[in-house]
Amino acid sequence: MTLEFIGIDPETQQQGSPTVWVDAEQKELVFLGWKASPALKEQCEQNTAPGHATEIPENEDVIRFPTRMIPILREACDAAERAGLL
Template identity: 50%
Template sequence: MALRFIAKDPNTNGTQCPTAWVDDEAKEIVIQGWQAGEELLAQCRETGPIPETEGVVRLPIRMVSVLREACDVADRLGVH
C-alpha cells in the first residue's frame, strides 16, 4: 500500500486527531475520525443498514479543505 498523508485536523494538537490519507495503489481516500455514537448510528441506519465491514466516523467541518485536497490527489490518480 502506498499511503500518502494529506493532513491532520488543523485545530488539534497533532495527536489522536482526525486525519486524511490517499492510498495510491488501492485508489481510495482513507479517513481517521471520531467514532459515531449510538444516536448518530441510529440516524444513519434510517437510510439503510451499516455492514459490519463499514463504519461511520465524524469529522469537523473545519477539515473541508483537507478533504478537498484528498479528493484532488485522488482525481490526479485518474480514476473516475
C-alpha cells in the first residue's frame, strides 16, 4: 500500500494530529482523527440512515475532525479524482 500524504491539522502541536492520505491502490481516503466519545458514538448510532443497522460494526469506528481541515479534505477528494479513483 502506498499512501499519498495530503495534509495534517494546521494547528497540530506535534501530537494529536488529525491527518489525511489517499490510498490509490485501495481507492480509499485514509484518516487519522480523534476518537469519538461514547456519547457521540451513541448519537451516531441513533441518527443513522433509515433501514440501516444502528450499531457500529466491530471493524468501524467514529472519528472526529476539526472543521479547519475542510480544505485538506477537499484536497484529498481532488487528488483521488485526479488519480482516476472514482
